[in-house]
Amino acid sequence: MKEDLWKNFHIQLSAHYVVILAMCMADYGLLLLLNKHLPYSKNIFLRIMADIVGISAICLILLWIFNFFIYNVFLVPEEGLPPFIVKFAFAMTTNVPILLVFELIHYFQSEQKAIADSEKAKRKILLFQHETLRSQINPHFLFNSLNVLSSLIYINPDNANKFTKALSKTYRYVLSLSQQPLVFVSEELDALDSYVYLMRTRFEDSFTFQIDRISDGERNKIVPLTLQLLIENAFKHNVATEESLLNIKITIDSDYITVENNIQPSSSADKGGIGLKYITKQYRIYAKEVTVKQTEGLFIVKIPYI
Incomplete structure (x- = not known):
């Protein structure tokens, strides 16, 4: 049994990397979708619930795809591998930090954009006052x-x-x-x-x-x-x-x-x-x-x- 696991280790490892990459892409897409239709400023409770539901759906879909390729395409035996619920828990503990990192990156980018927009607005106001004075x-x-x-x-x-x-x-x-x-x-x-x-x-x-x-x-x-x-x-x-x-x-x-x-x-x-x-x-x-x-x-x- 151990020999079978080590024999297919490179397949499982490669599949895990593919899943993590797909998870990152899906989390980023989820972030963009929720920021557009349900930002934190609109309803923070609903936004948190939407985040949880979203990453849960992403984990379920990716695990189903992962299992399909491992067991049905690469024909890796199921014996000795962790059950689906354990994989789901592992996926969630991996996915939550990924989404959190994306949220923090987006937050700091939004803060920088808000500061830049504020400075731009101040410059426009000063230009308005300057032009007004020159007009007068x-x-x-x-x-x-x-x-x-x-x-x-x-x-x-x-x-x-x-x-x-x-x-x-x-x-x-x-x-x-x-x-x-x-x-x-x-x-x-x-x-x-x-x-x-x-x-x-x-x-x-x-x-x-x-x-x-x-x-x-x-x-x-x-x-x-x-x-x-x-x-x-x-x-x-x-x-x-x-x-x-x-x-x-x-x-x-x-x-x-x-x-x-x-x-x-x-x-x-x-x-x-x-x-x-x-x-x-x-x-x-x-x-x-x-x-x-x-x-x-x-x-x-x-x-x-x-």
């Missing part, structure tokens, strides 16, 4: 502001002083955002007052501006300068005159901030600046979608809270 201090914006200020100095010194303070407050807010990826809605609205004052001084009675507070959403957070940039886009792409008023309305509710304006396309619209597309990308960093809707007479943008 571009020569065209400064030229218009200084031109208005120059006129006010001679016509109305008091208003010139107010305009200077509003301009200063606007830039101070922009410069303060270097360490703030998100701001409270209340902060954004406070800074928006100065910007609207600048626009009011420049365009006078050529537009209307209204804020409706349907619910208290001012303690929620949004990406900095979102409202200012949307208002800037409204002026950039539409005509604003006393004969054709540009009507801008901001609505604050429990889920969104809605910015809307009537559509009066300008033939000489400035196509520069950050634009709505770039704002949309910033909210996608936080898995939030900006809703853009255009009717026959209105352009509507709904900003989600973060």
Whole structure:
């Protein structure tokens, strides 16, 4: 009997290596399947049960294939070999560490990916703030502001002083955002007052501006300068005159901030600046979608809270 066992030892050893290799491949496939359809974050108890059921099924299937080849193909006698239950227990004690190693490898890879994604998101936010700042201090914006200020100095010194303070407050807010990826809605609205004052001084009675507070959403957070940039886009792409008023309305509710304006396309619209597309990308960093809707007479943008 011992001679028969040693005679077929190389066959059994080779078969065991094949089984271990197949077990590794099956465990990896099981890991990918469960991570896709039943991750730990969804239900940790069900995931552990699925792991146990999965490796048990893998062991049973591989042992059945192993026995078939050993006994039916290579015709190794069953006498003296361990029973099926012992082989199953051995397979389970082998398979559990294999799956555990794969789980740990996947965990550390996920952690590294999460860190890399976080750093990438931070870089995008910093780029957004840099581009926003550059947009605000571009020569065209400064030229218009200084031109208005120059006129006010001679016509109305008091208003010139107010305009200077509003301009200063606007830039101070922009410069303060270097360490703030998100701001409270209340902060954004406070800074928006100065910007609207600048626009009011420049365009006078050529537009209307209204804020409706349907619910208290001012303690929620949004990406900095979102409202200012949307208002800037409204002026950039539409005509604003006393004969054709540009009507801008901001609505604050429990889920969104809605910015809307009537559509009066300008033939000489400035196509520069950050634009709505770039704002949309910033909210996608936080898995939030900006809703853009255009009717026959209105352009509507709904900003989600973060």
